[in-house]
Amino acid sequence: MAKLIVSILLTALLSFVCGLFLPWWGFALAAFVVALLIPQRPLFAFFSGFIALLLLWGGLAVAIDLPNQSILSAKVAAILPLGGSTYLLIFVTGFVGALVGGGAAITGSFLRPVRSE
Amino acid sequence: MRIVPFLISLFLTTGLIFCLNRQWDLGDNKKTPVLGSFLSPQHGFWQNAEPVGSDFNGTVHLPGLEGKGEVYFDEYLVPHVYAKSEADACYIQGYLHAKFRLWQMEFQTFAAAGRLSEVLGAGKDEVYIKYDRSMRRLGMVEAAKAELAEIEKDSVSKRDCDAYTAGVNAWIGQLKEGDLPLEYKLLNYKPEPWNNLKIALFIKDMAYELAGGDNDFEMTNAKSYFSREDMAKLYPSIQDSLDPIIPKGTKFLTPSFLPKAPAGADSLYFNNPVTITDREMGSEKSNGSNNWAVSGTKTISHAPILCNDPHLNTTMPSIWYQMQIHTPGYNVYGVSFPGAPFVIIGFNDDCAWGITNAGRDVRDYYSIRFKDETRREYWFNKEWKTAEMRVDTILIRGQQPFYDTVMTTVFGPVMFDESFTGFSDVASSRSYAVRWKAADPSNEMATFSRFQSIRSYDDYKQALLTFKCPGQNFVFADKSGVVAMRQEGEFPAKWKGQGLYVMPGEDSSYLWQRSIPREENPYMFADSANRGFVSSANQEPVDSTYPYYLGSDFPIYRGLIINRLLNNMNSITPADMMKMQTNTYDVFAEMARPLLLKYIDRGQLNDKATGYLNTVRQWNLYNNPLEEGPVIFNYWWNQLYKNILDDEFSKASVSMTRPQESTVVEALIKDSAWSFVDNVNTPQKEGLTQEVTDAFLKIIPQLRQDEQNDRITWAKNKDTWVRHLLRIPQLSREHLPIGGGARCINAAKQFHGPSWRMIVHLTNKTEAYGVYPGGQSGNPGSPYYDNFVDYWATGRYYPLWVMGPEEVKDQRVKWVMHFE
Numbered sequence: 013m014a015k016l017i018v019s020i021l022l023t024a025l026l027s028f029v030c031g032l033f034l035p036w037w038g039f040a041l042a043a044f045v046v047a048l049l050i051p052q053r054p055l056f057a058f059f060s061g062f063i064a065l066l067l068l069w070g071g072l073a074v075a076i077d078l079p080n081q082s083i084l085s086a087k088v089a090a091i092l093p094l095g096g097s098t099y100l101l102i103f104v105t106g107f108v109g110a111l112v113g114g115g116a117a118i119t120g121s122f123l124r125p126v127r128s129e
Numbered sequence: 130m131r132i133v134p135f136l137i138s139l140f141l142t143t144g145l146i147f148c149l150n151r152q153w154d155l156g157d158n159k160k161t162p163v164l165g166s167f168l169s170p171q172h173g174f175w176q177n178a179e180p181v182g183s184d185f186n187g188t189v190h191l192p193g194l195e196g197k198g199e200v201y202f203d204e205y206l207v208p209h210v211y212a213k214s215e216a217d218a219c220y221i222q223g224y225l226h227a228k229f230r231l232w233q234m235e236f237q238t239f240a241a242a243g244r245l246s247e248v249l250g251a252g253k254d255e256v257y258i259k260y261d262r263s264m265r266r267l268g269m270v271e272a273a274k275a276e277l278a279e280i281e282k283d284s285v286s287k288r289d290c291d292a293y294t295a296g297v298n299a300w301i302g303q304l305k306e307g308d309l310p311l312e313y314k315l316l317n318y319k320p321e322p323w324n325n326l327k328i329a330l331f332i333k334d335m336a337y338e339l340a341g342g343d344n345d346f347e348m349t350n351a352k353s354y355f356s357r358e359d360m361a362k363l364y365p366s367i368q369d370s371l372d373p374i375i376p377k378g379t380k381f382l383t384p385s386f387l388p389k390a391p392a393g394a395d396s397l398y399f400n401n402p403v404t405i406t407d408r409e410m411g412s413e414k415s416n417g418s419n420n421w422a423v424s425g426t427k428t429i430s431h432a433p434i435l436c437n438d439p440h441l442n443t444t445m446p447s448i449w450y451q452m453q454i455h456t457p458g459y460n461v462y463g464v465s466f467p468g469a470p471f472v473i474i475g476f477n478d479d480c481a482w483g484i485t486n487a488g489r490d491v492r493d494y495y496s497i498r499f500k501d502e503t504r505r506e507y508w509f510n511k512e513w514k515t516a517e518m519r520v521d522t523i524l525i526r527g528q529q530p531f532y533d534t535v536m537t538t539v540f541g542p543v544m545f546d547e548s549f550t551g552f553s554d555v556a557s558s559r560s561y562a563v564r565w566k567a568a569d570p571s572n573e574m575a576t577f578s579r580f581q582s583i584r585s586y587d588d589y590k591q592a593l594l595t596f597k598c599p600g601q602n603f604v605f606a607d608k609s610g611v612v613a614m615r616q617e618g619e620f621p622a623k624w625k626g627q628g629l630y631v632m633p634g635e636d637s638s639y640l641w642q643r644s645i646p647r648e649e650n651p652y653m654f655a656d657s658a659n660r661g662f663v664s665s666a667n668q669e670p671v672d673s674t675y676p677y678y679l680g681s682d683f684p685i686y687r688g689l690i691i692n693r694l695l696n697n698m699n700s701i702t703p704a705d706m707m708k709m710q711t712n713t714y715d716v717f718a719e720m721a722r723p724l725l726l727k728y729i730d731r732g733q734l735n736d737k738a739t740g741y742l743n744t745v746r747q748w749n750l751y752n753n754p755l756e757e758g759p760v761i762f763n764y765w766w767n768q769l770y771k772n773i774l775d776d777e778f779s780k781a782s783v784s785m786t787r788p789q790e791s792t793v794v795e796a797l798i799k800d801s802a803w804s805f806v807d808n809v810n811t812p813q814k815e816g817l818t819q820e821v822t823d824a825f826l827k828i829i830p831q832l833r834q835d836e837q838n839d840r841i842t843w844a845k846n847k848d849t850w851v852r853h854l855l856r857i858p859q860l861s862r863e864h865l866p867i868g869g870g871a872r873c874i875n876a877a878k879q880f881h882g883p884s885w886r887m888i889v890h891l892t893n894k895t896e897a898y899g900v901y902p903g904g905q906s907g908n909p910g911s912p913y914y915d916n917f918v919d920y921w922a923t924g925r926y927y928p929l930w931v932m933g934p935e936e937v938k939d940q941r942v943k944w945v946m947h948f949e
Contacts, residue, residue, distance in 0.1 A: 031171035035306075037146045054134070072170035079180035084311075084910030088174050090859040091315075105168045105175070108149065112165075115142030122135035 019050045019060035023113065024068045039065060039109070040116035047120030054121045061117025062110040070106025077102065152317055158253050162315050166306070174314055176307035177910040185944035191299050194220055198948040201932060203941045206905035206913045209453040209932040215285075215581075216292040218456045219470040221948055223296025226450060227323070230467035230907040231300065232310035233446045233854060235320050237468060238327040241334035242270050243523065248318055250526040258523060262533050262549055263410045265521045268542045269337065272568045273329035279572035280329065286574050290325045293470040297323035311909055312855065331468035332574065336567035338441070340599035343492045344682065346405045347786040349630040353402035354781045362796065362804070363788040364681060367673055369795050370720070371685050372692050374602060374614060374670040375651045376660065382649050384676040390624040391638035398633060399626065403496070404783045407545040407561065408553035418485035419687055419710070419874055419883075420604040421664035421695060424612040424655040429700040432892045433606040433655075436706050437474055437483025438883040440876045443851045445861055445915065447903025449885050453932060459582035462931050464885050464901065471577040474887060476897060479584045480607040481889040485665045487600035487616050490680030491566035493627075493641075495540040495634030499560055504536050504546060507560075510636050516543070538562045540634055562634055564641060566621065571597035586611045593617040594647060602665035608891045612655035614663035616670045619644045623678040645677055662695045664688070666874075685791055686716045686872040703898060706888045711875045711924035713752040713868040718762050721794045722750070725765060728801070728821040738829050752875075753868040754844035764831060766790070768824035776808045843868055849877050851902045851918055853909075860909045862902075865922040875924070886926065898926035 023046045027039030034041070043061040052060065077085050082098045089101040149165030167173040185202050196213025198221050203209065208225055212218035226234060239248060243264035246257040280286045301320055313319060352360055391398075418439040425431040441448055449464035454472060463475015474483050499516075500506040506513040516536040523531040536543045545551055546560040572595050579592035589605045593615060600618025605611070621627075621641040632639040651670045655663045666687035669679060693716075694709055726746060734742060741761050748758020770793060778785060796803045801817040808815050835841040849867050853860035869875030869882070876882055882902070890896040902921040906913035920927065930941060937945075 028171075031169065036166040036169035036172045037150065040142065040146060054131075069168070069170055073175055076170060076175045076178045079182075080178035080910060081181050081912075083181070083912060083914075084174065084178040087859045087909055091857060105170065108164065108168050112142065112145055112149070115138060115145055119135060119138040119142050122131045122138055125130055 015050055015052055016056055016060055019046055019052060019057070019117075020064045020067070022046050022050070023061055023064035023117065027065060027068050027113065037112065039068070040112055043113045043116035044120035047117040048123055051124060052121060054118050057121035058114040058118040062114030064117075065109035065113030066106045069109030070102055073102045073105045158250060160250075160317075163317050167314055172306050174311055174910070177311045177314075177908055179906070179908060179911040181912050183911075185946065188947045188949065189224065189299075191220060191224065191296065191948055193295060194948055199937075200225065200946040200948065201937060201942045202944040202946070203930060203932075204943050205451075205916070205927060207451045207453070207930075208946075209455070209930075209942075211455045211934070213457070215456050215458050216288050217948075218454050219289040219292040220296040220299075222452070222454065222465065222470055223293035223323075224300050224948075225296075225452070226465070226467040227297040227300035229905060230446055230450060231297075231320060232312040233907055234297075234331070234468040235323075235327075236312070236854060237334055238330040240264070241273070241330040241337065243521075246523055246525040246531075248316060248526065251528060258525065258531055259552055260410065261523050262521075262531075263544075263551065264337075265523070265533065266535050266542055266544050266549065267337075267341070267563060267565065268568050269330070269333050271542075272336070272565075273326055273333045275568070275570040276329040276332055276572065277326050279570050280325065280574055283572055283575055286572055286578060287325075289470050289578060290328050290574065293328065294323050294325050310907065315855075315857075328469050328574070331466060333567060335466075336599045338599075339486045339601075340489075340491050340567060341565070343409075343490055343494075343628075344786045345492075345494045345628065345631050346407060346409065347784050350404050350781065350783040351785040352399070352630055353404055354783075354785060357400070359804075363792065364786070365792060366681050367669060368685050368789070368791045370689065370791065371669055371672075372689050373668060373672050374616065374663075374665045374688070375653050375672075377672045379653065379671070381651075381671070381675055384622075384649060385646055386622060386643055387676065388622045388624040388627070388642045390626070394626075398630065398639070401633075403631065405559070405561075405631065406550065406553050406555035406557050406783060407559075408551045408784070410552060417488075417667040417684060417687070417876060419664070419666045419691060419876075420483040420485045420602065421662055421691055422481075422483075422604050422606040422612045422614075422655065423662040423695065423698075423701050424606075425610050426656070427661040427695075427699055427701050428890075429702050430890065430892050432608070432890060433610060433612050434701060434703060434706055435476070435481040435483060435604060435606040435612075435889045435891065436710060436887065437485070437604065438710055438876075438886045439474065439484060439486075440882055441884040442880055443849070443877075443882050443884060443902045445851050445853045445903060445909075446907030447851075447884065447901050449901050449903070451899070451901070451905065451929075453930075454581070455932075455934070460931070461581045462897065462929055463887070464899075467907075469574070469577075471574070471581055473577055474885060476889045476891075476895060477581065477583065478895070480589065480605065481891060481895075481897075482580060482583075482589065483604045483887065484601040485604075486667055487602055487618060487670065488667050488683055489600050489618070489620055490623075490628055490682075491598060491600065491618075491621065493564045494544070494561045494631045495538070495564065495639065496631055497538055497540075497543060497560040497562050497634045499546075502547065504543070504560065507536075507538055508635050509539060514539070536560075538634070539637070540564050540640065541568060561631060566619065567598040569597060569619070571595065571619070573597065585609070586613060589613075590615070602670070604663060604665065606889070606891055608893070612663055613652065614665060615652040616650055616665075617647075618650075619647075620650070620677075621645070623680075625678045627678060629680065649677075651675065660696070664691045664695060666691055682789070684789075684872075687874055687876065690714055690716045690874060703888050703890045703896060707898065707924070707926055709874060710883070710886050710888070711869075713870070713873045713875050715750050715752050715759065715870070715872055717790065717794070717872045718748075718750050718759070720798070721766055722748075722762060724794065724797055725762075725769070725821055725825075728818045729825055730818055730822040733822055733826065737833070738826065741829065741832055742825070751868070752843055752870045752873050754842065754866050756843045756868075757841050759843045759870070760835065760841055760846045761828070761832060764828040765825055768828050769821055772808075772820045772824050772827075773805050776810050777805060780809070847877075848879055849882065849922070850880055851915070852880050862915050862918045865918070867922040883921075886921070887929075888926070895931055897929035897931070899929050900926050
């Protein structure tokens with residue numbers, strides 16, 4: 013459990029840092045590396061990457077959307093089209109990041125020696 | 130290590146990233162954004178979500194700034210720029226334009242240069258390629274280069290444009306992916322460096338918008354179809370009810386030069402039947418505007434009041450950016466064009482000015498005879514002359530480039546030929562060259578540069594000398610009490626009928642000859658005309674005693690109502706002017722309604738129809754948002770117009786100019802048996818009663834449907850938008866509750882209308898008001914994106930605060946940006 017939480021937090025933190033310097037997919041490297049370093053079963057690795065990015069991208073979206081009073085998210089959610097729903101747009105944002113994060117993490121975990129943990 | 134699961138998950142994950150890292154085609158020429166980066170909260174659209182109550186304070190380092198500068202933003206995000214020199218002011222203005230409006234200024238200059246396909250792809254039916262070819266063939270880029278050469282010859286213009294460009298580039302240079310305006314992220318491209326040519330392109334874009342329209346082809350077709358007698362009936366050169374800008378009866382200077390029609394013009398030009406199938410790009414024909422100024426004799430304060438509302442496409446982001454600029458040389462307030470330096474419409478400490486479009490015909494076509502299909506040589510002055518050739522490369526997103534070979538003749542570039550028929554689907558081997566005033570070298574920037582610091586009528590007149598195209602009506606008022614109007618620009622002196630139709634292009638006799646000398650351009654003073662005011666609303670500037678031919682196709686109704694109201698007003702206040710700028714009275718309906726009511730046969734109407742008739746009969750002639758009268762009236766009139774003219778016009782297989790509605794209504798008032806009333810497709814002879822009644826009965830089903838769909842009231846029926854430049858509804862403001870219309874002073878149509886309303890009261894301390902449909906920020910994620918729209922729609926104004934140097938601590942200053 014502790015490993016899971018550490019993985020999630022570390023992935024989220026490194027992903028954020030990658031986002032500052034790298035293109036949008038930079039966080040995949042972070043999720044991959046964390047899964048490579050912290051031994052977890054593949055499914056757990058997937059969840060740590062998934063949850064980390066769900067929290068990071070979803071959380072950042074919420075943190076941006078609240079002070080913006082959803083001015084932009086309502087417009088973009090109507091264009092995409094998500095029926096103008098800010099909630100759905102935040103969810104989609106988090107989910108897209110999470111899917112890539114989870115995928116990168118499980119890929120990293122498969123690279124670890126089998127049952128070394 | 131589990132190699133197979135590793136490879137599978139690696140493949141799936143990189144595949145997912147790959148899919149999220151590209152645009153997907155949605156058909157119908159629509160593409161998704163690059164979803165991965167678009168959704169990324171650190172790169173994509175979320176970064177454009179500006180916190181409400183953002184802090185705009187800051188310090189900006191601009192290399193090469195001569196002194197320190199300050200920008201004080203008020204609560205509307207209007208910047209009050211305090212610069213140590215004029216060049217610094219342009220530098221800071223460039224920076225601010227880019228900071229708040231970068232995408233639109235680049236997009237508009239791309240459009241001007243014929244580069245839309247580069248950003249948007251080929252488009253449905255290759256519409257963007259056709260657009261780009263049209264702009265390139267017209268010579269927009271060459272015209273901009275000629276303008277740039279003139280700008281660079283003038284040391285002040287060059288200095289200011291260089292500084293402006295440096296300001297724009299200072300902003301672009303520090304942009305990170307996340308900072309890009311939303312539209313770049315939606316379309317997936319990046320801005321390129323700004324340069325002075327783009328400023329010139331922006332000016333040419335305005336010339337295109339305001340002086341790039343004509344109906345030479347449609348008129349040529351009409352003259353080939355109708356008899357000379359019918360032509361005079363359908364297209365009179367002056368309307369009876371015209372009230373010109375310069376009052377009727379004004380004496381004009383004896384012309385220094387009178388152009389003469391070439392020998393043989395009757396047979397070779399006026400009566401030579403030709404039909405043309407090529408189609409020009411439809412530029413906005415209804416670009417209009419109002420401006421007027423009243424002298425102190427008519428105001429309560431005894432100080433002049435100047436008003437202007439230019440009508441353009443109502444777009445998001447707005448074409449205008451409001452600002453005050455204070456330098457050692459001037460203190461000016463008004464609206465600027467993101468894409469060019471200076472305040473374009475506004476006022477300084479001494480004077481105010483405003484503009485409307487002159488609408489003179491400065492674009493003509495010549496029929497070119499090429500020797501063969503290589504189009505290398507054309508027949509001119511009895512010999513084969515070699516045409517200049519250039520190849521334009523049009524880059525197209527997602528496709529191979531398109532290479533367009535364009536020939537240029539002594540008349541100008543060949544706009545249409547076998548390889549390009551414009552927006553027509555009909556093949557044609559004929560060639561037409563275009564002569565356009567905006568292609569001539571000129572420096573319109575110099576006029577605005579001088580306007581910033583004009584102190585008197587003489588300064589204003591002097592500043593106008595460099596203004597050539599698009600011709601405008603420049604209204605002027607100053608604190609000494611002078612109130613004036615000048616129609617300015619360099620206009621070709623034309624013989625009567627020159628350029629009304631496509632002209633023969635085989636010898637020099639049909640060329641434009643000289644320009645009208647500047648002192649012969651129409652002008653007037655409010656007081657010398659003993660009228661106490663000047664006004665313009667795109668109507669014909671003068672009556673038929675003016676010695677030069679002006680072209681036709683001028684709208685008359687806004688001018689009529691403006692002059693009627695101003696004539697009857699005294700002790701005027703700015704509040705009166707606000708009421709007037711938002712006035713929705715319809716003079717055309719005032720003339721046409723009695724005609725309709727006189728000829729309708731009430732016996733044929735059922736109860737429902739009688740109800741509609743009573744509504745239109747009792748209507749107060751104001752196009753107010755909740756009125757049903759204007760809806761019924763406009764349907765009725767439009768149907769009658771079709772009833773009367775469709776039979777004749779649909780018989781011709783080519784497109785022809787439809788007569789102005791003022792022509793038709795005036796003809797019908799004078800003669801109810803006007804020859805076009807009869808339907809030529811039926812054996813019997815229709816009379817006006819029959820046509821008017823039939824038109825009314827035909828609109829009843831539509832009215833009933835509108836009633837069910839809640840579209841029977843004027844604002845809902847007209848449906849005014851302030852539309853995003855990419856026509857994305859979600860980034861636009863739709864369904865605004867605004868009245869008015871094309872023929873009203875408040876000329877708010879569906880996508881077009883008063884783009885800036887300004888009222889300047891030239892009292893000791895200037896009192897001014899203004900509003901535009903938009904907001905200071907071009908960012909759809911900002912609360913300042915559209916915050917002026919509701920005020921504009923409901924006819925309210927903001928006070929324009931000319932901030933003094935002693936007011937830097939004033940409560941109205943919300944943020945300060947330091948430039949060093």
